[in-house]
Amino acid sequence: MTEHDIPQERDLPAGRLLQLKDELMTQIQNDLDVDRPPSPARLSTRRGRRRLGLVAAAVAAGLALATPLVLGGHDPASANTAVRTDDGGILITIREGKHPKELQQRLNALGVPAVVDFLESGTECDRARSTGWVDQPRGEELFTWADDAPDGESQLVLHPDLLEPGETAVFEFYIDEVGDNVASNVVLSISDAPVGPCTPVPSSAIVDAETGIAGG
Amino acid sequence: MGTGRDERTQVGVDNRSDRALWDAAVAGDPEAFGVLFERHARSVYNHCFRRTASWADAEELMSTVFLEAWRRRHEVRPLASSARPWFLGVANNLLRNHRRSHRRRGAALARLAVGAECTPDVADDVAGRLADEVQMARVLALVSRLPRRDQEVLALCAWSELSYQEAAAVLDVPVGTVRSRLARARRRLAELSGNPSPVADTDGVRLTRASRKAEEEL
Numbered sequence: 001m002t003e004h005d006i007p008q009e010r011d012l013p014a015g016r017l018l019q020l021k022d023e024l025m026t027q028i029q030n031d032l033d034v035d036r037p038p039s040p041a042r043l044s045t046r047r048g049r050r051r052l053g054l055v056a057a058a059v060a061a062g063l064a065l066a067t068p069l070v071l072g073g074h075d076p077a078s079a080n081t082a083v084r085t086d087d088g089g090i091l092i093t094i095r096e097g098k099h100p101k102e103l104q105q106r107l108n109a110l111g112v113p114a115v116v117d118f119l120e121s122g123t124e125c126d127r128a129r130s131t132g133w134v135d136q137p138r139g140e141e142l143f144t145w146a147d148d149a150p151d152g153e154s155q156l157v158l159h160p161d162l163l164e165p166g167e168t169a170v171f172e173f174y175i176d177e178v179g180d181n182v183a184s185n186v187v188l189s190i191s192d193a194p195v196g197p198c199t200p201v202p203s204s205a206i207v208d209a210e211t212g213i214a215g216g
Numbered sequence: 217m218g219t220g221r222d223e224r225t226q227v228g229v230d231n232r233s234d235r236a237l238w239d240a241a242v243a244g245d246p247e248a249f250g251v252l253f254e255r256h257a258r259s260v261y262n263h264c265f266r267r268t269a270s271w272a273d274a275e276e277l278m279s280t281v282f283l284e285a286w287r288r289r290h291e292v293r294p295l296a297s298s299a300r301p302w303f304l305g306v307a308n309n310l311l312r313n314h315r316r317s318h319r320r321r322g323a324a325l326a327r328l329a330v331g332a333e334c335t336p337d338v339a340d341d342v343a344g345r346l347a348d349e350v351q352m353a354r355v356l357a358l359v360s361r362l363p364r365r366d367q368e369v370l371a372l373c374a375w376s377e378l379s380y381q382e383a384a385a386v387l388d389v390p391v392g393t394v395r396s397r398l399a400r401a402r403r404r405l406a407e408l409s410g411n412p413s414p415v416a417d418t419d420g421v422r423l424t425r426a427s428r429k430a431e432e433e434l
Contacts, residue, residue, distance in 0.1 A: 001354050001355060002405060002406075002409050003359055005351065006266055007347075007348035007352055010271070012257070012258070013341070017257055021253055028246045028249065029246065
C-alpha cells in the first residue's frame with residue numbers, strides 16, 4: 001500500500017450535482033437578500049424585546065452560527081465574562097455588545113493573549129494593525145459556540161492551547177443596532193505579530209439587526 | 217493508480233473564463249458562480265474524498281466549500297486562469313477542521329439508494345464506493361503518519377495535480393517549500409511502506425544529506 005493506491009475519481013451520484021447546485025443557489029440568494037438594506041417599512045414593523053443575535057465566523061473555517069441574546073444594561077464588570085473550564089478551555093459569556101476592553105483584560109488575566117474590539121456594522125479594523133496575520137486560524141477547533149448557553153446569553157469556548165507561542169487571538173465584534181434590536185457578528189483572527197490599535201475602515205461584512213444574520 | 221481526473225464538468229454552454237465568471241460573481245451575479253460550481257464540483261468532491269475516505273463527507277464538504285467560497289469572493293481574485301486552486305484552498309481550510317462522522321456517513325450512504333430502484337448499476341455503484349472508502353482509508357492510515365503540512369502538499373500536488381506554483385499559492389508558502397515538503401513526504405512514505413529507496417524530488421534531482429537537513433529545518 002502506497003500513496004499511489006488511491007481510487008479512481010468519481011462523479012457525484014446521479015442527480016446530486018444539480019440538487020446540490022440548487023441548494024447552493026438558494027443559499028446564495030438568501031445571502032444576497034440579507035445583504036440588501038432593509039426597507040423603511042420593514043424596519044418600522046420591528047418591535048419587541050431587545051436582543052443581540054451573534055453570528056460567529058472564524059475567518060477561514062466558515063463557522064457560522066446564530067444565537068439570541070438579551071441586552072440588559074450590564075455594568076462593565078459583569079457585561080461579558082471569561083472563565084477557565086475544567087478541560088483548559090476558556091468560556092466566554094457575552095451579555096452585551098459593549099465594554100470590549102474589560103473582556104480583553106479578563107482574557108489576558110487568564111493567560112490568553114487576546115485583543116477585543118467592538119465596531120459598528122459595515123466597518124472592520126484595518127488589517128494593517130498587524131503584519132503577522134495567520135491565514136489558518138484553526139477554525140472551530142479553536143473557537144466554538146457553547147451548545148448549552150443559558151437563555152438570553154451567548155457563550156463561546158476558546159481553546160487557547162491551540163494557539164502557538166507568540167500568537168494572539170484577535171476578536172472583532174461588529175455591531176448593528178436599529179431600534180430595539182441589536183445584532184453582532186464576531187470574527188476571530190490570529191496574529192503572530194504585535195497587534196496595534198483598531199482603526200475602523202469600511203467593510204463589506206455587515207450584520208442585520210432584524211434577523212441576527214451576518215452577511216458579506 | 218492515478219486519480220483519473222478529467223475535465224468533463226468543465227464542458228458547459230458558458231464559455232467565459234473562470235476569471236471572468238469570478239469577476240461577475242463578485243459583481244453580484246450568482247449564476248456566474250453557479251457555472252464555477254458546475255465546472256469544479258467534481259474536482260473538489262474527489263479532493264475532499266481523498267482527505268476523508270468518505271464519499272458522504274466529501275459531498276457535504278464540497279457543498280460547504282462553494283458556499284464558503286461565495287461568501288469570501290470579495291477577498292480574492294484568482295490569479296491563475298482556473299479558479300480550481302482557490303476552491304481547493306478553501307477545501308483545505310475546511311478539511312483541517314473536519315471530524316469524520318460515521319453517523320453522517322451512514323445517512324448519506326443510505327441516501328444513495330433512496331429514490332432509486334435497486335438496479336444492478338446502483339448496487340454496483342454503492343459497492344464500488346464502499347470499496348473506494350476502504351481503499352482510501354488504508355492509504356490515509358499510511359499518510360496520516362506524516363506531518364499535516366506534508367499531507368496537504370501531497371494531497372494537492374500528487375493527488376489533485378496542482379502545480380507547485382498553484383499549491384504554493386493555496387498554502388501561502390514559497391514554491392521551494394512545496395517542493396521540499398512533497399519530496400520529504402514521498403521519502404517518508406517510501407520508508408513507511410518498506411521501500412526506503414533513494415528518493416529524488418519531482419524534478420529528478422537526487423536529494424543529498426545536506427539538502428534533506430535543510431528541508432527538515434523549513
